[in-house]
Amino acid sequence: MSTLFKYRLVLGAFILGLVLSGVTAFPLAWEMRLLTTCFGIDPSLPPEHYTGVAFWLATVNRGLHETYAAYPWVAYGTDWLAFAHIAIAVYFIGPLIDPIKNEWVIYAGLIGCVLVLPLALICGPLRGIPLYWRLIDCSFGLFGAVPLLYCLHLTRLIQVTSKDQGRLRPI
Numbered sequence: 001m002s003t004l005f006k007y008r009l010v011l012g013a014f015i016l017g018l019v020l021s022g023v024t025a026f027p028l029a030w031e032m033r034l035l036t037t038c039f040g041i042d043p044s045l046p047p048e049h050y051t052g053v054a055f056w057l058a059t060v061n062r063g064l065h066e067t068y069a070a071y072p073w074v075a076y077g078t079d080w081l082a083f084a085h086i087a088i089a090v091y092f093i094g095p096l097i098d099p100i101k102n103e104w105v106i107y108a109g110l111i112g113c114v115l116v117l118p119l120a121l122i123c124g125p126l127r128g129i130p131l132y133w134r135l136i137d138c139s140f141g142l143f144g145a146v147p148l149l150y151c152l153h154l155t156r157l158i159q160v161t162s163k164d165q166g167r168l169r170p171i
Helices: 003-023 028-038 052-070 072-091 093-097 103-126 131-165
Strands: none
Touching: 003 072, 003 093, 003 131, 028 052, 028 072, 052 072, 072 093, 072 103, 093 103, 103 131
């Protein structure tokens, strides 16, 4: 397996992850209903009936459904969140085609991954997000950085190889 193929495989998986995380922001209320059902949470009971993660999921489920019932336009904010994930994924097509020329996009992605941490740790408490959930949010930044760092490493190898062979192979 060539270095360029590995690079494109890893970056393609990263792009797919961005798109999937974006698409899942559209049906948020439906997903919460499904998740709470899987956890055996009865939506007719108040969230205070539960503890730990079940309490948090029941609270979010109730909050989403009550908010969307009274103010359906609030969901438009998560529609834009979904769109932003998909739009960001589009920028990674450049490095997929030409890793050397578009290396800056990988660096921008890494900066975004790092910025997840202060956002979650600063804004989370201001919004009443439990610590364990903020740590889950932080994990997206950490896990997102891993493939991007690997792509940077592979970019260095591609640079060396492309100097020896003359050019990159097209997709």
